[in-house]
Amino acid sequence: MPDRAEVSESPPVAAIILAAGKGTRMRSEVHKVLHPIGGRPMLLHLMSALSELAPARQVVVVGDRADQLERALAGTAVQLAVQSPQLGTGHAALQAEAALAGFEGTVIVMFGDTPLLRTGTMRRMVAAVVGTGADGPAIAVLAFRPAEPGAYGRIIADADGTVQKMVEAKDATADELAIDLCNSGLIAVRSEILFSLLRKLGNGNSAGEYYLPDIVMLAAGEGLRTVVLEGDLEEVIGVNSRAELAGAEALFQKRRRAELMDAGVTLVAPETVFLSWDTDLAADSLVEPHVVFGPGVRAGHGALIRAHSHLEGAVLGNGVEVGPFARLRPGTVLGDGAKIGNFVETKMAVLGPGAKANHLTYLGDVEIGAKANIGAGTITCNYDGFLKYRTVIGDGAFIGSNSALVAPVTIGAGAIVAAGSTVTRDVAADALALVRPEQTERPGWAAQFRAAMQARKQSREGGR
Ligand code: UD1
Ligand code: CA
16 A cells, blocks of 8 residues: 555656557557456556556546547546657657646656556655655666567666666667666656656657657756666566567466465465456455456455356355356355355346355346255246346245246245246245146056067067
């Protein structure tokens, strides 16, 4: 959690997030920064980490597919600034000038495609230009050392952290390419110098673009101090392609698994469990191997999620048991101690405390009372091809195996539905509903049949 006191004593912080680029390497109709990690768009991960700093202003620079970003950010305090055409990261940052008019403090500039940045790192960057007084650095740059520096911009710095030069890989000499100190894209700048420096940028480079990192050399040329800070490799990876998206997802999963385990949840084989950004399991829950959590899953204390289950939009009480091989879809609510067994699918299904559906069942648009027992093969027939209908099952009711409950229908508390019933009318509390033809029996018939057939078969074989 942020140290609010520390933040409020410092000058205010504003953020510019650059997201106007085409993101061509993703080969997607969807804007690059809206591709999900842990079930949430990349950009929203960044905005959420940023929000802990309580920024005074937040500006997202949009261009390509701006409508998609507008929709994703609707209802937030974020301002949008349009960059058209896209002439580089420095030009993009300059487009935020009007939105930041009158702002005084520290500006952090970030790239929308670095989703794993943590609040602590942002705070460290702000502190590097704020906490050091008037003669301290005017610009701080966040660097990292990837195993393969590849296309990242390189940073040449003195031993004391003063930046000598920042150079894009495209423009770098062989000697510069051999440097492994790379630009993460995150910089913190004192607001009074940012836009005047951005206006001075040139585009005399191999891409013909206005490069944001070039403001660091411009600042140095004006006698301002600059400093490079090193960040954690896992926080600053940039996502430009599907392969890098998968890489970021893997790092995110690792982080979330560790957080859950720290919170007292057992993951028997953590590397096989896939979590959502908001998966929230209380202490002493246990997750068996190969479980996938979509967004919106919460569980109380001591939940047992067994192998090969898939859950999304489900709220689980204390001590519930799910799976193996269960599928919980949105709108599922399980009361304390409820049990959903193998090959059971639930959707908009509210189960009371201690209710059970142990095997092979579809429960959709249904409310099930406490301690009700749903037999194997029960289907709530909730859909007629046009509309959906509800089923209500009372407390302690018993639904026999292979029953079809044709909604809308209500089964009263304590009622019993006989196995194999197709129930189309409401059943009163404590009644028995038996909907099947009466059984008939012919004594000895099977034995006579066998004898007759055997005789026929032998006479045919004998005739050959
Ligand atoms: C950029 C940096 C590089 C750094 C790397 C870290 C520059 C010139 N290069 O390279 O030093 O190592 O990030 O990940 O800054 N954008 C705009 N408008 C534009 C161009 C880009 O808004 O005109 C946005 C993009 O949408 C993206 C971000 O800026 O979110 C970075 O652009 P991208 O093209 O991904 O830069 P890289 O080549 O990765
Ligand atoms: Ca990038």
